[in-house]
Amino acid sequence: MLTLILTGFLAAIAAPFIHKLTPRFSGVILCLYPILFFAWLLGFIPNVSAGESVLLENQWFPAMGVNLNFLVDGLSLTFALIISGIGAIIVFYASGYLKGHRKLPRFYGYLLFFMTSMLGVVLSDNIFTLFIFWEMTSISSYLLIGFNHETEKSRYAALQALLVTGGGGLAMLAGLLLLSHIGGTTSLSELMNQSALIGSHGLYLPVMIMILLGAFTKSAQWPFHFWLPNAMEAPTPVSAYLHSATMVKAGVFLIARLTPVMGGPEIWHNTLALFGGITMVMGAAMAIGQHDLKRILAYTTVSALGIMVFLLGLGGKYAVTAAITFLLVHSLYKGGLFLVAGAIDHETGTRDIRILGGLRKFLPMITIGALLAALSYAGIPPLLGFIAKELIYETSIQLPLNPAFLTIVAVTTNMLLVATAIMVGVRPFFGKHKETPKHPHPAPVTLWIGPVLLGLLGVVFGLYPGLVSDGLIAPGVMAVAQTTSAKLTLWHGFNFVLLLSLITLVGGILIFLLTGFVRSHISTFNKIAAVGPEAWYQLLLKGLIRFATLQTRFFQNGRLRSYFFYILAVFLGLTIYTILRTKVFDMIAMDLTDVYFYELLIVIIMLASAYLSVISKSVLGAVAALGMVGFGVALLFAFYSAPDLALTQFSIETLTVILLVLVVYRFPKLENYLSTRLRVKDAIVSVLAGATLTIVTLIVLQSPPESKISDYFLENSYALAHGRNVVNVILVDFRALDTMGEITVLALAVMGVYVLLKFRARKKEENNQ
Amino acid sequence: MESLLAILIGGLFACAIYMILKRHIIKLIIGLSLLAHACNLLIFVIGSTLRGKAPLIDEVTGQAPGVVADPLPQALILTAIVIGFGVTAFTIVLIQQVNQTIGIQDTDQLDSCDKFD
Numbered sequence: 049m050l051t052l053i054l055t056g057f058l059a060a061i062a063a064p065f066i067h068k069l070t071p072r073f074s075g076v077i078l079c080l081y082p083i084l085f086f087a088w089l090l091g092f093i094p095n096v097s098a099g100e101s102v103l104l105e106n107q108w109f110p111a112m113g114v115n116l117n118f119l120v121d122g123l124s125l126t127f128a129l130i131i132s133g134i135g136a137i138i139v140f141y142a143s144g145y146l147k148g149h150r151k152l153p154r155f156y157g158y159l160l161f162f163m164t165s166m167l168g169v170v171l172s173d174n175i176f177t178l179f180i181f182w183e184m185t186s187i188s189s190y191l192l193i194g195f196n197h198e199t200e201k202s203r204y205a206a207l208q209a210l211l212v213t214g215g216g217g218l219a220m221l222a223g224l225l226l227l228s229h230i231g232g233t234t235s236l237s238e239l240m241n242q243s244a245l246i247g248s249h250g251l252y253l254p255v256m257i258m259i260l261l262g263a264f265t266k267s268a269q270w271p272f273h274f275w276l277p278n279a280m281e282a283p284t285p286v287s288a289y290l291h292s293a294t295m296v297k298a299g300v301f302l303i304a305r306l307t308p309v310m311g312g313p314e315i316w317h318n319t320l321a322l323f324g325g326i327t328m329v330m331g332a333a334m335a336i337g338q339h340d341l342k343r344i345l346a347y348t349t350v351s352a353l354g355i356m357v358f359l360l361g362l363g364g365k366y367a368v369t370a371a372i373t374f375l376l377v378h379s380l381y382k383g384g385l386f387l388v389a390g391a392i393d394h395e396t397g398t399r400d401i402r403i404l405g406g407l408r409k410f411l412p413m414i415t416i417g418a419l420l421a422a423l424s425y426a427g428i429p430p431l432l433g434f435i436a437k438e439l440i441y442e443t444s445i446q447l448p449l450n451p452a453f454l455t456i457v458a459v460t461t462n463m464l465l466v467a468t469a470i471m472v473g474v475r476p477f478f479g480k481h482k483e484t485p486k487h488p489h490p491a492p493v494t495l496w497i498g499p500v501l502l503g504l505l506g507v508v509f510g511l512y513p514g515l516v517s518d519g520l521i522a523p524g525v526m527a528v529a530q531t532t533s534a535k536l537t538l539w540h541g542f543n544f545v546l547l548l549s550l551i552t553l554v555g556g557i558l559i560f561l562l563t564g565f566v567r568s569h570i571s572t573f574n575k576i577a578a579v580g581p582e583a584w585y586q587l588l589l590k591g592l593i594r595f596a597t598l599q600t601r602f603f604q605n606g607r608l609r610s611y612f613f614y615i616l617a618v619f620l621g622l623t624i625y626t627i628l629r630t631k632v633f634d635m636i637a638m639d640l641t642d643v644y645f646y647e648l649l650i651v652i653i654m655l656a657s658a659y660l661s662v663i664s665k666s667v668l669g670a671v672a673a674l675g676m677v678g679f680g681v682a683l684l685f686a687f688y689s690a691p692d693l694a695l696t697q698f699s700i701e702t703l704t705v706i707l708l709v710l711v712v713y714r715f716p717k718l719e720n721y722l723s724t725r726l727r728v729k730d731a732i733v734s735v736l737a738g739a740t741l742t743i744v745t746l747i748v749l750q751s752p753p754e755s756k757i758s759d760y761f762l763e764n765s766y767a768l769a770h771g772r773n774v775v776n777v778i779l780v781d782f783r784a785l786d787t788m789g790e791i792t793v794l795a796l797a798v799m800g801v802y803v804l805l806k807f808r809a810r811k812k813e814e815n816n817q
Numbered sequence: 818m819e820s821l822l823a824i825l826i827g828g829l830f831a832c833a834i835y836m837i838l839k840r841h842i843i844k845l846i847i848g849l850s851l852l853a854h855a856c857n858l859l860i861f862v863i864g865s866t867l868r869g870k871a872p873l874i875d876e877v878t879g880q881a882p883g884v885v886a887d888p889l890p891q892a893l894i895l896t897a898i899v900i901g902f903g904v905t906a907f908t909i910v911l912i913q914q915v916n917q918t919i920g921i922q923d924t925d926q927l928d929s930c931d932k933f934d
Contacts, residue, residue, distance in 0.1 A: 721923050773872075
């Protein structure tokens with residue numbers, strides 16, 4: 049598993065090069081990766097349908113509980129098969145859709161990067177790797193939405209998606225960390241055994257809120273849904289793949305994955321049902337008001353994600369079966385319809401449903417794909433979509449609370465979705481053909497094979513639900529709800545649910561016929577939405593930028609004095625606080641009895657020189673005073689058994705003074721830039737700092753350091769390095785590498801000085817000319 | 818005598834800070850040099866302050882003759898002195914260039930790198 053995941057990232061890096069080698073076949077070659085993954089995953093179906101969950105362990109960082117463990121059970125297998133299966137179709141489709149595009153090689157890279165990360169998300173057993181893969185999908189989504197980064201809208205949408213999902217991701221990380229803290233493990237499969245503890249823990253509510261923030265932002269739940277329609281700026285294969293079939297379902301996945309861990313308390317179910325319910329109705333209603341094919345599909349995707357969250361919220365055998373079946377169905381038909389929309393856009397140059405019509409004559413294969421998807425979408429037998437819808441109704445009528453109300457909500461949503469299915473999947477192909485920006489030609493095989501294949505799968509699974517029910521859906525339901533799944537059948541007999549389906553269909557067609565009227569009313573609805581969550585987002589973003597500007601202006605004001613004050617304030621604050629808190633003050637002992645007279649004299653001269661350099665108004669005076677201090681330091685080194693230091697200090701100080709004098713004698717008299725008040729303030733701060741350092745020194749001196757390193761050097765200096773001067777031996781032998789670094793620094797300084805002087809010489813020449 | 822050196826370190830430190838705060842580019846260099854002196858002395862004092870006990874090995878025994886000064890801080894300070902010189906030399910030339918090119922000695926006016934918008 050790990051090898052396969054890593055291969056994916058390698059393939060993402062290699063993709064541009066492969067494309068350069070064989071531009072014609074790169075799509076087919078790169079398809080092989082998801083196909084390989086898909087085939088490999090199929091091998092797990094026997095185990096998983098037997099009720100096993102397979103844990104593939106790779107130790108990575110066991111001390112921190114970060115392991116690359118992968119969990120294959122019904123839930124992750126269903127997701128992973130969708131991701132790799134549709135992924136293969138998308139890569140192939142993209143090779144036709146973006147044929148000859150300048151940035152196609154890069155696109156392949158991003159796409160494979162996303163695909164691999166997404167597989168990582170659903171297969172991870174460890175919360176840390178889950179989070180990392182999760183964020184990687186956000187980043188690849190950012191890169192793919194901003195693929196046409198020349199347009200401002202793309203950049204805006206990409207950043208918005210990144211900020212919304214990234215912000216949610218951070219909250220999720222906090223939630224997951226708390227969760228692992230409560231459960232005492234970072235493994236998701238182990239956390240499932242702790243559900244009773246977690247459900248009754250005091251921190252349950254914050255954990256739930258933070259994790260759901262991550263899930264809701266990723267899966268575009270109200271009030272975070274706004275980024276998804278904007279993300280339609282991405283090339284259509286991306287919309288089909290990331291923003292309908294896979295990435296946006298990561299939130300749904302997370303909720304499903306954590307249902308066995310956190311699904312105990314009522315509040316979990318109520319929150320999910322509430323937000324999912326709002327989202328599903330709102331998304332479907334907003335879709336009707338759109339006229340861009342992709343935006344219609346985006347809003348219906350929001351609605352579909354709402355349905356899944358809603359169903360997971362309701363919980364129980366029927367609801368979870370419905371959710372997982374719907375997940376599969378939705379990926380098939382919505383992925384297909386997006387590909388259809390892309391093909392229409394590619395062939396006609398427009399996505400506006402108001403001018404599209406009669407395309408069936410020009411795009412026969414696309415029409416077949418679109419109709420199959422639309423039928424599944426509208427929930428018409430014998431397609432899989434029908435089964436999913438029946439399951440949803442069966443769930444809602446059996447609810448213990450408010451079955452009537454929730455059934456009406458579900459039916460209304462589905463009616464709206466049927467109307468949009470007709471708008472997208474039927475309307476553009478029939479009726480009178482109107483002239484479009486480009487005259488349509490039959491689409492190439494790369495563009496129609498995907499939708500047709502996905503559409504056919506919808507039919508096959510509808511006719512033979514056994515193909516998916518035992519191998520995927522039943523184990524999936526088991527993984528989420530720990531119950532057997534409801535039976536998937538096409539024909540339940542003449543019952544109330546069938547009647548609801550009929551009502552939905554008739555209602556949907558009626559709404560479609562009235563779209564003109566509905567749209568005019570919906571536009572007011574859209575106006576209300578304009579002051580909705582997206583406006584809050586913009587306000588928040590503006591506020592953030594303004595705050596960042598203000599605080600940067602304050603802290604980074606270009607004045608050295610301020611910067612130095614910040615450093616000093618932190619140093620003094622922390623040091624004085626520590627001194628006062630630990631009461632080491634009493635330890636300090638001043639002992640001046642053993643001071644020799646000449647030592648005292650030197651120190652007094654040094655202090656006086658330092659003071660002189662402070663008050664001196666002439667540059668030379670200040671430099672000379674500095675030299676005095678330096679030579680004083682050298683003398684002290686000589687007194688206290690450091691002859692090497694004394695020698696070095698003497699020569700260096702001499703050089704410094706010579707250099708300073710050479711350079712600064714041309715400087716004008718030292719000006720004073722500060723008012724008396726500021727100078728007094730500076731003096732107080734300086735004295736305080738100096739006193740603090742003296743105290744710190746005295747405190748440190750109370751506990752002389754015991755260095756084993758020094759003893760080692762003393763013992764081995766002669767024996768190993770054959771040198772009697774231990775300091776020299778340390779520099780050139782024991783710590784020779786440090787000295788190398790030191791020489792490098794000096795060399796750099798020399799080069800810098802040389803360049804600066806050279807620069808001046810050239811300037812002079814230019815001036816002379 | 819450690820106490821005496823502690824006072825010296827504090828005094829040098831205070832002078833250094835006062836000079837760095839003065840906004841004058843020359844005073845800034847001098848302040849930084851003083852700061853370097855104070856720091857070197859601080860490390861030195863923490864090491865050991867013995868009179869006339871340089872860390873030299875006796876040729877006959879191959880060992881140090883009794884208690885000697887700690888060689889490690891001395892090695893560290895030696896490196897610090899040399900590197901400090903490299904930095905100072907570069908800064909001095911740089912400042913001289915600044916003075917010749919734009920003729921500004923007030924560090925508050927050298928702020929174009931930190932301006933934004």
